[in-house]
Amino acid sequence: MEKFFVCSCNADDRFAPVSMYLMKNHLEEVKAGMKALAGDAKILYLLPENETVEGLEGEVKYAIKSPTLGNPYAVAQVLEGKLPRPMIADGYVAVYDGMEVNVVKPEAAYAKATGKEDCFVAVNKDGLEGKETEIKQVAAGTKLSDIVAASDAKAVLFGGLKGEFVKPRSLAECVIPEGTSSSSVTVFGKESCIVDTVKKIMAMSWEDSCGKCVLCREGTSQFKQITEEMTCGKAKQTDLDLINDVGELIEVGAYCPFGKNMPRPLLSAIALYQDDFMEHIKKKSCSAGVCYKAEAVYVILPDVCTGCGDCIDECDEDAIIGKSKFIHMIDQDMCEQCGKCVSACEESAIVAVEGKLPKLPKKLTKVGKF
Ligand code: SF4
Ligand code: SF4
Ligand code: SF4
Structure with a gap:
């Protein structure tokens, strides 16, 4: 069967806009990498809606962003105008227009062209505001403390929607894992409320769930609702146990990597900032002055x-x-x-x-x- 190579710029984590950074700043390397990977096969660039890139060679299509769009079946689905639902069964070959679909992210094309296996890390210094994002190119093994200075911060989220919270004093103990091509480090200042922060993160995960499987679809919905209730005095202490139980189930049973990892920001925040959660649930107050206004x-x-x-x-x-x-x-x-x-x-x-x-x-x- 003929092969078809799709450069998908639509699968980035919300906290790590690396694909479009590479398309806009290292386009020649991405194009050279795509040619080297595809050989004689057809190349298509899949771009997020409302984005344009000058100078692309090959077909260009536009689709919504979705964390599932690194998966060949999900890409074939959106090319057919359907929802971006993935297929991860062993040996499954996705087919579009009679051709086998192969999906490449711009990071992989860049690495192919340059021979550099660096990780592109989005450093978000202003929490969820996303006004000040800097993309850094670092080697595997780099400590987070060498990537961002955050000693005054309340918390740091490492890895975006699929990542974990880290206490600022522990940044030197966390390193970029081998084989990671893109990631993010997001800093939440002292004025932030961690409960309000995870509420907003869970709302994003709910939006990003493709809805294919019950555990992720219902889990993101429940997490969104419970964290909303925590910020307005309606949550109960037993909700924390429920989150931990449901989170473990989802980590084991969700279908794709997004769903399996989606509970991590919430579970890690509860483990590290238990006092903040108890303050919201038991005292129904928020010392950061963000909730209960x-x-x-x-x-x-x-x-x-x-x-x-x-x-x-x-x-x-x-x-x-x-x-x-x-x-x-x-x-x-x-x-x-x-x-x-x-x-x-x-x-x-x-x-x-x-x-x-x-x-x-x-x-x-x-x-x-x-
Ligand atoms: S885990 Fe979530 S994102 Fe992945 S297939 Fe299931 S519903 Fe879709
Ligand atoms: S603010 Fe006024 S217009 Fe808006 S929903 Fe309330 S009553 Fe209606
Ligand atoms: S005076 Fe103002 S509030 Fe009263 S009915 Fe008229 S528009 Fe409505």
């Missing part, structure tokens, strides 16, 4: 509202209740706090309130009668 709610001031009704159509949630010449009210269970109604009210009767609410009518009341 009083949220502003929108209310209609009863002594200002004229009952004109202009705000009602502005609310997509149907959260505003009222009729002509009656004081309008906002149903807080339905309100999404979008604030759209504020500008619809020429009387400035709709305001955001933090903390104690003003006295509000409990039922529809005629204007001037409250």
Whole structure:
């Protein structure tokens, strides 16, 4: 069967945008490596949607990003317009357009062309903000303490969505493993809340799960929900045991490397920062001041509202209740706090309130009668 080589730039971990870095900074090496690997076979470059690379030779296609798109079957699926679901059975050959699909990441093409087996490490110095990412090229065995200075940090995540948290004082004990072509080191400053951080990471894993297998699909969903509950006082101490039990099951039973490793940031954070988790769950407080903040709610001031009704159509949630010449009210269970109604009210009767609410009518009341 004819062979087909796909250079997939879509499988990067969110924390390690190495593929597009190589396509934009070392394109000639990547192209030379692809030619050397593919020989006479057809070459296709798979790029994330909204990315462009000038000077590519061969076919170019675009697809969503997904951690599964290093897998030939998942790549064949997206080329056919389907979901990026992988196949990892031994000896399985993925076929697209009558050709055997081989997937190469830009790092491998670069290594082939240059003979350098270095690891490209994305250093994210500002946590999840991703404003300051530097890509460093280092050899296997390099200590994390030689890659980033983080003595003042709260925590460091090594390896992104599939990685582990490390205490800053332990960075010298962690090294880039042999055979790693890309990785990331993400630094969370002293002001960070570790529980809020894992909540956001679990939401990303939930988004990235391709949904093929139950353990990963349901596991990411449960982790997302429980960590959300931890940040707003709804979690229980037994949730920590549940996370550990479910995490172990997923590590053994999930189908692909993404799913198997996805629990690691959460499990390692719980192991290293137990006091922070207990503070959120038992005391229902957050010493970093990130969670449990009083949220502003929108209310209609009863002594200002004229009952004109202009705000009602502005609310997509149907959260505003009222009729002509009656004081309008906002149903807080339905309100999404979008604030759209504020500008619809020429009387400035709709305001955001933090903390104690003003006295509000409990039922529809005629204007001037409250
Ligand atoms: S482990 Fe997750 S990402 Fe991997 S195949 Fe299963 S659902 Fe998809
Ligand atoms: S809140 Fe403003 S826009 Fe809505 S009914 Fe009252 S006065 Fe009219
Ligand atoms: S804040 Fe948004 S959701 Fe809430 S009442 Fe106003 S328009 Fe509706």
